[in-house]
Amino acid sequence: MLGTAFNSFRILRGPPTTTFFRLQHMDGLFGGVTVQHGNNKPKSLHKTRRIWLPNIHKVSLFSNILQEKFKIRVTTRILRTIDKKGGLDNYLLLTKDKNIDSPYGIELKQKLVLKQAQNQKVIA
Numbered sequence: 001m002l003g004t005a006f007n008s009f010r011i012l013r014g015p016p017t018t019t020f021f022r023l024q025h026m027d028g029l030f031g032g033v034t035v036q037h038g039n040n041k042p043k044s045l046h047k048t049r050r051i052w053l054p055n056i057h058k059v060s061l062f063s064n065i066l067q068e069k070f071k072i073r074v075t076t077r078i079l080r081t082i083d084k085k086g087g088l089d090n091y092l093l094l095t096k097d098k099n100i101d102s103p104y105g106i107e108l109k110q111k112l113v114l115k116q117a118q119n120q121k122v123i124a
Helices: 002-007 076-085 088-094 103-123
Strands: 036-040 048-052 056-063 068-075
Touching: 056 076, 056 088, 068 076, 076 088, 088 103
Parallel strands: none
Antiparallel strands: 036 048, 056 068
């Protein structure tokens, strides 16, 4: 009797796991924006931990040089910068690698440079 009652219980080990957001592993253009950590501090001065996530949207952007449409995760700040520079191609070509700050963005930039070089050879 004791054995059957004991088997009906489940042992929970520790609190449930929390989700950690790592932007480096996501394919997208984030421009150095990361998840920020800090405290909420209300009037009672009781601090509670929290995180602030960047404003990320999944958008379709067209590359004139590659003649392809890409579905990319982009922060709103980078989306405004892409509009300001005149499109995805100009943003990637005119921005330094350290400011792009994502492996996916640098890979796209290398594809653009190679395609542009091939087009230059065909014309010349």
